[in-house]
Amino acid sequence: MHEKVYERVMESAEAVQKLGGARPRVGLVLGSGLGAFAEGLQEAISVDYGELPHFPVSAVAGHAGRLVLGKARGVPVVVMAGRVHGYEGWTVDELAHGVRVMAAMGIQALVLTNAAGGIHPDLKPGDLMRITDHINLSGRSPLTGPNDERLGPRFPDMSTSYDPAYSDLLESVAAEGKLALRRGVYACMPGPAYETPAEIRMLRSMGADAVGMSTAPEVLAARHMGVRCVGISVITNLAAGIATNPLSHAEVKEVADRVKDRFVDLLERYVPALDEVLEPKA
Numbered sequence: 001m002h003e004k005v006y007e008r009v010m011e012s013a014e015a016v017q018k019l020g021g022a023r024p025r026v027g028l029v030l031g032s033g034l035g036a037f038a039e040g041l042q043e044a045i046s047v048d049y050g051e052l053p054h055f056p057v058s059a060v061a062g063h064a065g066r067l068v069l070g071k072a073r074g075v076p077v078v079v080m081a082g083r084v085h086g087y088e089g090w091t092v093d094e095l096a097h098g099v100r101v102m103a104a105m106g107i108q109a110l111v112l113t114n115a116a117g118g119i120h121p122d123l124k125p126g127d128l129m130r131i132t133d134h135i136n137l138s139g140r141s142p143l144t145g146p147n148d149e150r151l152g153p154r155f156p157d158m159s160t161s162y163d164p165a166y167s168d169l170l171e172s173v174a175a176e177g178k179l180a181l182r183r184g185v186y187a188c189m190p191g192p193a194y195e196t197p198a199e200i201r202m203l204r205s206m207g208a209d210a211v212g213m214s215t216a217p218e219v220l221a222a223r224h225m226g227v228r229c230v231g232i233s234v235i236t237n238l239a240a241g242i243a244t245n246p247l248s249h250a251e252v253k254e255v256a257d258r259v260k261d262r263f264v265d266l267l268e269r270y271v272p273a274l275d276e277v278l279e280p281k282a
């Protein structure tokens with residue numbers, strides 16, 4: 001961790017708070033092509049990452065980068081619509097920056113979403129999958145380097161990283177809304193190339209059900225700061241070697257777009273249910 005991380009996070013958090021709006025209770029990170037949820041927020045205040053101090057700005061198509069403050073069915077939220085990925089060459093602190101800022105703003109729950117390739121034979125494109133746990137094979141952690149105790153402990157526990165109570169709640173909300181929700185382990189690979197078929201066989205034998213290129217570093221940063229996390233993958237394609245066709249970013253975006261309504265429906269049902277179980281409003 002860079003020595004100035006804490007100061008940078010606080011400066012960003014202050015800049016975001018100056019935009020106005022209620023203090024957010026829930027933070028969300030919307031993955032590739034999944035920005036639609038932010039468009040439905042009430043009383044929305046939206047700002048491009050480029051206008052905020054210290055925020056990294058992605059150059060990847062489909063990763064629109066803006067922070068949105070607003071209300072989801074009355075619940076104050078802060079949303080990262082788009083994220084940066086390690087494969088673009090960002091430092092680990094840049095990868096974690098947005099999540100750290102949301103944590104510094106006092107969110108009590110963080111919902112991380114992503115597009116992922118399905119490895120488990122039961123998963124198919126268009127499925128929504130609750131992340132039960134992750135395997136971080138990105139080779140990176142935002143906690144590498146000197147630790148800043150103001151952010152969190154040197155050796156954070158990761159045994160309940162995807163919060164069991166909040167995850168159970170996601171499952172019941174999905175069931176109530178008749179929205180099919182799979183569950184599985186997410187493997188984070190470095191990218192940017194999609195995996196080889198041999199890598200996918202390796203991941204399968206390790207116990208991974210889906211694969212992507214994000215989320216794990218963010219969860220490390222959030223858990224370090226004591227924020228409880230929930231993860232949702234949108235399965236956009238069958239992983240390499242399972243599919244017979246070549247993988248493409250266009251396919252990933254197209255399937256994410258097709259799933260959009262169900263995905264937004266799930267989040268709009270989930271956020272108010274989650275709000276009920278958070279600490280009472282100050």
Ligand code: HPA
Nearest residue numbers: 115116117211212213239
């Ligand atoms: N592999 C890695 N990342 C991904 C995939 C995949 O198959 N699909 C969407 N993101």
